[in-house]
């Protein structure tokens with residue numbers, strides 16, 4: 001049910017991908033996304049596929065999880081694929097039937113687009129699968145911290161993100177519990193029309209909001225009791241340190257990016 | 270055949286993830302109608318998981334559950350009726366309150382059953398009286414009640430459905446001794462008045478010992494034993510190993526018996542112990 005949502009879920013492990021510095025992982029993800037958008041043909045994306053598979057094998061994440069992360073986006077992939085298939089009229093026609101015209105160009109674009117979306121999802125899920133949310137926000141804070149000079153609240157934003165991320169699983173669990181409790185009292189959330197279903201949400205949303213506010217209050221109190229007063233002068237328990245493997249990883253990614261650009265040039269000429 | 274029966278019931282959380290956990294391992298149970306049963310086991314032993322199978326909130330990974338002779342999940346459209354037959358009060362039930370008034374909240378379950386207004390009204394007032402909520406509370410917002418009152422209102426919400434089986438998950442968690450006695454008292458009273466089957470989950474032996482007649486001990490996702498109080502407490506060594514304890518009074522009286530003082534009864538509660546001591550003392554006084 002709700003528990004099956006895996007986007008943004010962390011799967012602990014000790015692989016080399018898990019151990020990379022989170023800042024470096026963010027950088028690599030950005031480079032990877034650039035790689036996907038720079039590629040202007042299937043050959044370029046092929047390099048992306050190789051990169052993805054390599055990272056994926058190194059991370060030791062079960063293959064099933066990857067498929068699971070793609071599943072919710074299948075409709076979007078299908079939708080863009082079909083749009084491309086039917087509405088691109090350049091190239092040589094493969095099928096022509098009444099007003100339907102499918103060209104080789106259309107098929108190519110469809111595959112290209114679908115592949116690009118899949119690669120995007122896989123890459124970003126790999127980041128969240130191998131990096132705990134807390135480490136990730138830590139990295140974001142560090143990356144944004146130079147902006148503190150212009151009064152940008154980097155620490156506060158990172159703290160808000162950390163808290164929000166921290167409470168997603170808690171709230172999901174809470175929702176599950178409240179749903180079970182109301183179902184045990186005969187609440188029916190699966191049948192009826194839209195109006196009926198919206199009304200059936202009231203017994204879930206009200207307790208959920210009440211408990212979210214209660215939690216927020218308790219958390220604020222607990223933080224104050226431990227003398228939290230914002231980012232100024234705070235030291236951290238876990239120092240982020242880059243290791244040789246981080247530089248190797250970045251270098252490898254840059255090589256892949258270069259390969260994509262080179263392929264573009266080669267195939268264009 | 271009992272009202273609740275399970276056959277090789279197994280349940281696994283997070284199948285196919287690194288967090289896989291077998292929460293129930295091949296459970297075979299047969300609980301008779303009208304019984305008041307305590308389910309006990311240390312934290313994480315699978316108590317809550319087990320009871321959520323009894324009204325079809327969780328679907329067994331393998332094996333089956335029978336309620337009143339009917340197999341669950343055979344026909345999904347019957348689940349709702351099963352849920353009215355088996356009332357489940359969750360841990361911290363006060364967090365599920367949502368209506369504008371206490372009255373409406375207690376009426377939520379009966380209303381979902383599609384009862385007539387008069388019947389709903391009768392049930393709400395009767396259960397409110399049973400759990401000790403006053404008339405003046407009924408039109409208040411549930412969020413204005415005290416912790417213990419909220420708890421009682423939430424329990425009333427399930428009792429008002431008049432289920433054939435009432436299951437309560439740690440109904441005394443987080444209450445002070447007075448609140449705890451009150452809840453246990455009202456559960457006993459409810460059982461005596463309605464004669465329904467009651468399952469009471471707890472990890473306090475003391476609570477269970479003075480309320481129930483039979484005890485189901487869970488350990489490591491398995492049923493360790495299901496028997497009456499005295500045979501369970503006879504296994505005090507094994508229970509201690511599992512992180513459970515035999516009630517203090519029972520232990521004291523076992524020692525007394527070992528020391529040669531004669532009495533027939535098994536002792537599970539302090540009140541009972543006091544009466545027994547008084548009786549023994551007066552008998553001894555007469556002899557001398």
Ligand SMILES: Nc1ncnc2c1ncn2[C@@H]1O[C@H](COP(=O)(O)OP(=O)(O)OP(=O)(O)O)[C@@H](O)[C@H]1O
Nearest residue numbers: 282283290292311312313314315316317318319472
């Ligand atoms: N929603 C869930 N997802 C994953 N694992 C769970 C979930 N609920 C329970 N578990 C695991 O299943 C096991 C049994 O849990 P359960 O809640 O049934 O124990 P319990 O006996 O009720 O414990 P307690 O006395 O603490 O309430 C535990 O190890 C727990 O970690």
Ligand SMILES: [Mg+2]
Nearest residue numbers: 316317360438
């Ligand atoms: Mg529990």
